[in-house]
Amino acid sequence: MNGADNRTTLTLTYVVLGMAAFITLFPIALMLLNSLKAAPEVIRSPLAVPEEIRWDNYTRAWRDGNFSTAFLNSAILTVMTIILVCGSGSMTAYVLARKKIKSWRLVTGYLLATTTAPIQLFLFPLYFGFARLGLIDNVFAVSVIYCAIFSPFSIMLLRTYFLAVPKELEEAALIDGATHWQVFTRVMLPIVWPGILTVALIVGLNTWNEFLIATTFLQGQGSMTAIVSFFLFSGQYTTDWGQLMAGATIVVLPVVALFIFLQRRFIEGMTGGSVKG
Structure with a gap:
């Protein structure tokens, strides 16, 4: 009976x-199928096999x-954001994991509030501030905004990794004469690298796909991201x-390829960080 159950x-x-x-793969397959058709054929029979493969759609796109x-x-925006988030987030998470903070509940509440707060609340003040400083259409400046958005989540996730590392390793390194910076860079970071890789993947995917901030602060033709450029494909009267x-x-392919390549590490990183702090 148990075998049947x-x-x-x-x-x-x-x-x-x-x-x-x-349900997940059907839209992707439909997108690939219609990317090889002429426009009238897409409208006439979106589910049919292409009558003639139109590779020129990709070259024109x-x-x-x-x-x-x-x-x-x-790519520049994504890499800069990953570096800023992983660098500042790992150092902050290490301090929060190793130092006893009496107001930890207050810090946790702050991190949760900043994680869930909608960016629309800060969009207008940010834009006027960036405009006054001449930072509109500056890819590197926009990466700082993304760093502020993704850092709270990254700090909370990485803190669980640092908490899982035995303190004896840190104490042994200090007794051997290592400085706190050497302990952090040579002992702690190699141990928690699955968490850093997970954070880098999540932050990278979200930065690559983000639209609202990119279209607000990167308006020039030479500073637009791939998502914004794709948005401009849709014409006012014809498409x-x-x-x-x-x-x-073209826009989705790098994201899908990266996730498929790192999905095992991503799952390991998410499950490895499930330590209660």
Whole structure:
């Protein structure tokens, strides 16, 4: 009886997972399928196989979307944000994990509040401040905004990793003559690197896909990100749907490839950080 119940449970699990995979992958497959069609064919039969494969949709999308510049801007913005968040977040999390803070509940409340607070509350003051400082269309300056947005979550996640490291390792290194900075860089960081990789992946994906801040602070043609350039594909009166799908594929492909390549590390990092602090 138990064997039959186990088989039934396993079958239901596979059915649910199969349905979830279909719901997740179907839009991507439809996007790839329509990216190889002419615009009238996309409108006429979006689910059909292309009558003629139109590879030129990709070349036109790359050229018209100015993706050579947009991808470079997105890459610079993403890398800078990851460096700022992982650098400042790891140091802050290490201090919060090792120092006894009487008002830790207050700090936790602050981090949770800043994580859940909508960016729209600060958008206008930020814009006027950046405009006064001449930082509009500055990719490096915008990375500081992203750092402020993603740091609270990163600090809370990385703190759990530092809490999981035995204090004896740190004490032994200090007894051997290491400085606190050497303990942090040579002992702690190599141990908590799965958490740092997880933070880097989450921050990178969110930075690459972010639209509101990018379209507000990066308005110039030479400073637009890939997401903003893709948004401009849609015309006011007519839209080339084949080219639009090709542009969407170009923008999404790096994100999907990166996640597939690092998904095992990502899952390990998320489960490894589930230590109660």
